[in-house]
Amino acid sequence: MIFVGNDWASDHHDVCVMDETGSVLATRRCAESAAGITALHDLLARFADQPQQVVAGTETEHGMWVDALVAAGYQVYAINPRSVSRYRDRHHVGGTKSDKADAKTLADLVRTDRHNHRLVADDSAEADAIRVMARTHQNLVWARSAQQNVLHAQLHAYYPAALEAFGGDLAHRDTLSVLRRAPTPDQGARLSVATLRSALKKGGRQRNIDARAREIHQALGASGHLTAPPQLVAAYAATVTATVEMLTALNTQIVQLETTLNQSFDTHPDAAIYLSMPGIGETIGARMLGEFGDDPERYATAKSRRNYAGTSPRTIASGKGHVVLARHIRNTRLNDAAMAMAQSALTGSVGARAYYDNLKAQNKTHTQAQRALANRLIGILHGCLAHHTLYDEHTAWGHRANLAA
Incomplete structure (x- = not known):
């Protein structure tokens, strides 16, 4: 296996290639062009026999350069820039920074910590x-x-x-x-x-x-x-x-x-599932599909989908302290769409309304109850997408029938 750090700019990419022991095999600056990506492929071919042996880390999951890396068969990880910054501080406390050093940091990160990050999703061109x-x-x-x-x-x-x-x-x-x-x-x-x-x-x-x-x-x-x-x-x-x-x-x-x-949304294979959900029309459905993507392997569990949308709570537990707070590190666009879905679902689903009213009866604020409802609906959506089935009111809320009492 070889590990590649890719620090990108608008017109070039700084690349660092590292082996499994952490030794730097090569560094190079490649232009943002067809010639640049060809030069990168040639460089990596010197150290790896198969594309699957290449693990790359970059700070973005979008763009033609990233698409070319994924298309080549490399394992490409999109690393949040904040994570890269924290990882850099683990090894360099002096605050120095350069594109070349960032490429090395990314290579080191995917070499040691890639299990804590996710691969770039293989979404369809239609979803993109x-x-x-x-x-x-x-x-x-x-x-x-x-x-x-x-x-x-x-x-x-x-x-x-x-x-x-x-x-x-x-x-x-x-x-x-x-x-x-x-x-x-x-x-x-x-x-x-x-x-x-x-x-x-x-x-x-x-x-x-x-x-x-x-x-x-x-x-x-x-x-x-x-x-x-x-x-x-x-x-x-x-x-x-x-x-x-x-x-x-x-x-x-x-x-x-x-x-x-x-x-465009109406012609997507998953559109019917999104539109079957309460509170989702064409525009909100398109926003949610665009942000979630359509790679069936992207979200291993409903919780990971909820975390990405920012509807699931985060828990801070230390010693005797235990606090449950809203998740602020999230996909803001997706969270806005999810909250709009929950608000509209209050008039489109008896089960959703009963779930919301039950939370309000527990002295939850409107925002807290709305967020919890959005979290529940995203979990239902995940199940529908995983099993390729349309939303069903009884299946979704039948086990919570006592809420309407």
């Missing part, structure tokens, strides 16, 4: 594609939320009537269509009901147009609000117009990407 789209979709949603906060601060500074008219959903098409026509308080107060009706129709509203137009007209025309100087109003109106256009573009891109994401 879903993950890329799901993450980008979520990034766009987060960006939209950030721009809503910006718009709220802008309107609060000079246009309080607009906040009363549109409430908290400042990215809604109604809000954007009206603010595009009337970015100042005076313009808003002069809008007629007919003009508002036209703006709402153009924005895409199809129901209750007249009633909504009258509500907005009344709110924008209300008196009693403080006013800002004209110069400041003009400046804020310009910034609001820019923010409105950004939100409009984000809304369009989110809808378009969500359509493509859902179409």
Whole structure:
């Protein structure tokens, strides 16, 4: 066996090759290119007769370089950078750091401690594609939320009537269509009901147009609000117009990407299992599938899947102390999706609702009960995926029938 440490950068990789005794056999810097990966394969072939004899450690599990290592048949371990940092401190307390030294640290780590880490999952290209789209979709949603906060601060500074008219959903098409026509308080107060009706129709509203137009007209025309100087109003109106256009573009891109994401998710072999779970629709299902991956060997137990999602509790026990806390080192995107699943499951599953209510009766907070429910549902999902069966309410909660009593 030989052990390879791969410290990666944007355009090159520092590589250290080590034997079973810890002796360094070779070091090299390889470019991030086809020529670079070929040079690495040639180097490793000098010391190993079979690809299975190569154990490699790197700090990421994604990217074309890692894909090439896995495709070559090497045993590739993705090591969390924090673990690498702690391992480095075990041997070098002076705080020195270099790419070459990090490559040696990674080689040493997989030589001695690889049993504490996991192999890079052999997910399908379809699952990888879903993950890329799901993450980008979520990034766009987060960006939209950030721009809503910006718009709220802008309107609060000079246009309080607009906040009363549109409430908290400042990215809604109604809000954007009206603010595009009337970015100042005076313009808003002069809008007629007919003009508002036209703006709402153009924005895409199809129901209750007249009633909504009258509500907005009344709110924008209300008196009693403080006013800002004209110069400041003009400046804020310009910034609001820019923010409105950004939100409009984000809304369009989110809808378009969500359509493509859902179409890709629906064609995946595991989609039916995810969609059979309570609280999981196409978008949440795509996020969970993308983050979990579809390698059937990736999670040995339901607990390992729960740990990765961050829903399982962590226990700190020392001496007489025993504390159970939430797990904060986790896949944040996956945890968000799991918590959304649990929240929606409260109205989609009698068993899930009874489980949650039972926890609340034990004086658990909403977040604690929601996290415990998410943990339970991920365990059920693991079983469904392992046995290739759809979710069944009775199978999932029948043994807990007393909870509903």
